[in-house]
Amino acid sequence: MSGTNRRRITSKELAKLAGVSSATISRAFSPDSRIGSATRDRILAVAREYGYQPNAIARSLNNQRSRLVALVVNAIGNPCEAEEQQLLVHRLQARQLLPILLCCADHSDRLQLMRLASTYQVDHVVIFSDMVSMQDAVDIFHTTRPIIVSFEPLENEDVSNVRIDGSVGAGEIIDKIVGDGKRRFAYLAGTKSSWIDKLRRKWFADALARHGLAFEAEAFGDYSYDSGFKEAVLLLHRSKVDAIICGNDVMAIGARDAARRVLGKNTPEDIAIVGQDGIAMAGWDCNDLTTLSLDHAAFMDAVVEVIERHEAGDEGPHSITLTCTPRWGSTA
Amino acid sequence: MSGTNRRRITSKELAKLAGVSSATISRAFSPDSRIGSATRDRILAVAREYGYQPNAIARSLNNQRSRLVALVVNAIGNPCEAEEQQLLVHRLQARQLLPILLCCADHSDRLQLMRLASTYQVDHVVIFSDMVSMQDAVDIFHTTRPIIVSFEPLENEDVSNVRIDGSVGAGEIIDKIVGDGKRRFAYLAGTKSSWIDKLRRKWFADALARHGLAFEAEAFGDYSYDSGFKEAVLLLHRSKVDAIICGNDVMAIGARDAARRVLGKNTPEDIAIVGQDGIAMAGWDCNDLTTLSLDHAAFMDAVVEVIERHEAGDEGPHSITLTCTPRWGSTA
DNA sequence: TTCGTTTGTGTAATCGTTTGCACAACAATA
DNA sequence: TATTGTTGTGCAAACGATTACACAAACGAA
Structure with a gap:
């Protein structure tokens, strides 16, 4: 009582x-x-x-199984990660697994943070952040059943992972934009160091190459609206691009606002703007963004699928690949 | 190695x-x-x-202190909660405390979820969700140092809490809108059952009363953009209001889009639209929302302040009150 | 009746730490 | 030299569960 x-x-x-x-x-x-x-x-x-x-602590000590899952993310504030985390947390809860959140953004010491979490004998680890190297993660969580990584830089490790492939969808988007007469492309990257971002850029660069084109300009932000806005202004002042591919949807919205407000350019006539992620907000009436979209529910289903195989004792490594598809809005 | x-x-x-x-x-x-x-x-x-x-599990068993903190939230997908969680998680990490996330949205069994978390002997619990009753939370976590509740329905319990008071800020916003000539107000609530929402509504209702006014119409959504959009359409079809106070910023953006797109009404000339929370997105160029804003960083500082007093052994109950201030945009 | 099997329960070891107590070694003091 | 204090270490008992093993009771079959 x-x-x-x-x-x-x-x-x-x-x-x-x-x-x-x-x-x-x-x-x-x-x-x-x-x-x-x-x-x-x-x-x-x-x-x-x-x-x-x-007492779950006592039980965990005896069982050697904690039913805790470490989620290593960049920033919860980022809508894309937030949507994914929401879906994942629900799926974990339904299986009586509890998520411990490790937030790598800002200047926290990521390695020390992961070491701390690893002392709690987490049963699984899901790495969403591209701010930690896979090798560090593998080393620190060496005792945990092999970790799951959300993207895959190379086929290098024997680590279970879920891989996102947007090359086909990126091709469709580029085809459409080139078909509309645009020729001068810029890439507005999420971050300078992110390997995820480098992969995503490559999808579009390869598609452009098939049309004999290449990115004329590059800029780097930090996945935020403000950085999208600011970098787009600089970009449009220093070059005459008529299409911007952005590292994520939020930056794309920032870039669209910058083009409209500061340069007086409208989408898609004057300039095409493309996002990536396919967050809910991209579909809002006020945004109506063209974006290379990922089915977040399917993504998290895949993550859980791998976790369940690990739970069942099959340590893999398992690898699941998902593809992205265009979501057409009025910005490209 | x-x-x-x-x-x-x-x-x-x-x-x-x-x-x-x-x-x-x-x-x-x-x-x-x-x-x-x-x-x-x-x-x-x-x-x-x-x-x-x-091994932190073994240590926790011996110490009777787990250094785990349960965060009971509605939905990570909600930008306001996401921003707050981000800030809180950083503050916890800096103190070597690890957050366990309990997500109460959808149809998960909230009580069972809280019971599960309580078996992990969490040192602290922060309740952000208004979908669980305070009494349930107190009962389930009775062993944990008294829980912290983010809002306060009444001065009823001896539970540490952080209280948000927006009455003054709401008054300023109403004064401005009434000064602009608007007289017919509607309240577009977050949810029907939320006591947080009832309190927030009261701030505005009291301010209206000082002008001899009252809400002419009411509607209920679910804090989402889509519900804001849909309910605003219905609202504007069935009544002739010229101002809508919304339960949060996201719904306000939805309502603004609905007014503009479906009814052809512009803000603030034809209709005033006000949000609540003060999320980053509200300030984006494309939104530029007038909103009753809370300083999220100060909010989370207060939460951590209470946690630290509990850690220091002073079980309180402690209560900290924060106030909201208007953030003026072009929608009211 | 007697033996084998099933069922329900208790005993005690174990999981990996922390910490009170005891004690040895050593330094400082008288 | 004998007497205190101080340090550094080990021993063993927690912490609160789970589980292999043992065993008694109940049951069915011969």
């Missing part, structure tokens, strides 16, 4: 109250273990009365 | 390797404990060599 007692009751104490041994208490809470159903019912009743719940 | 050994080395094993007892290993990792500095250095060196880190 609304007990205000500070201390939690232990299985040994409950055992005394129910007139059994603590082993029997434990069995009452394990779905398939040899125990009389009368005993179980009685124990569960007494447990409810005294608010007893088995 | 890049060891691929599955099992983690224990303090007892390391003790053998270093020629000491496991107690000494433990002391080497405790900042202020009686241990010779030569011994400590040697142990730390050997530990690094074999990749030893103390």
Whole structure:
């Protein structure tokens, strides 16, 4: 009930109250273990009365399984990651797995943070952040069943991963824009160091190459609206591009606003602007962005699929590849 | 190094390797404990060599302190919560506290979820969600140092909390809009059942009352853009309001788009639209929303302040109140 | 009746730390 | 030299569960 007692009751104490041994208490809470159903019912009743719940920390120590999952992300504030995390957290919760969030943005010491999480004996690790090297992650979590990485830089490691391939979708988008008469492309990257971003850029660069074109200008932001706005202004002042491919949707919205407000250019007539991610906001009436979109639900299904295989004892490595598709808006 | 050994080395094993007892290993990792500095250095060196880190699960069991913090939120996808969570997670990480995320949206069984988290002996709980009753939270986490609730329905409980008061700011916004000649107000609520939303509505209703006005129409959404859009359309079709106060910024953006696109009404001339939260997106050039804004950083500072007092052993209850201020845009 | 099997329960070891207590070595003091 | 203090270390008992093993009771079959 609304007990205000500070201390939690232990299985040994409950055992005394129910007139059994603590082993029997434990069995009452394990779905398939040899125990009389009368005993179980009685124990569960007494447990409810005294608010007893088995201590997960103690259980984890004994089991060698914590049912904790470390989620290594860049920034929750980024809508794309937020949408994905939301979906993943729900899927984990449905499986009685609890997510521990590690946020790598800003100047936190990422390695130390991962080391800290690893001391909690997490059962799984999902790396979304491209700010940590895969090798560091593998080293630090060497004891955890091999980690899952969300993107894949090369086919180098024997690490389970979920890979995103947008090359085909990027091709379709470039075809359309070139078909509309645009020839002078710029790439507005998420970050300078991100390998994810380098891969994504390559999808579009390859598609351009098939038309005998290449990026005329480059700029680097930080995945934020403000950086998209600011870099687009600079870009459009120093070169005469008529199409900008952006590292994500939020930057694309920033770039669109910059083009419209500062340069007086409209999409798609004066300039084509393309985002990446396919976040919900891109589809809002006020944005209506053309974007290379990923099915986030399918993405997270894939992540969970790998986790479940690991749970089942099949350590893989497993690899699942997903593709991105264009979502057409009025900006390109 | 890049060891691929599955099992983690224990303090007892390391003790053998270093020629000491496991107690000494433990002391080497405790900042202020009686241990010779030569011994400590040697142990730390050997530990690094074999990749030893103390097992936090075992430590938690012994210490009765897990350094885990449960964050009970509605939805990470909601930008306002995402921004706040981001700030909070950083502050926690800086204190070597790890956040466990409980996401209450959708149809997950919130109570069971909280019970699950409570078995992990979390040191603190922060309730952001208004989908769980405070009483449930207090009951389930009765063993944890009293929980922190982000808003406060009434002065009813002896629970530490951080309270948001927007009454003054809401008054300023209403004054401005009434001064601009608007008289017919609607409230587009976040949800029907949320007590947070009821409080927020009251701030504006009280301000209207001072002008001898009241809300002429009401509608209920779910804090999403789509619900803001849809409900605004219905609202504007069935009543002749010239000002809409929305439950959050995202719905306000949806309402603004609906007014513009479906009804052909512009802000602020034809209709005033006001948001709440003060998320970054509200300030984007394409939105430029007038909103009752909260300083999220100060908010999270306050949450951490309470956590730190609890950590220091002062269980309070503590209460901190923050106020909201208008952020003027072009929609009102 | 007697033996083998099934069922339900208790005993005790284990998971990997931390920490109170005891004690040896050594330094400082009288 | 004998007497205190101070340091550094080990021993062993927690912390709160789970589970292999042992065993008694109940049951069916011969």
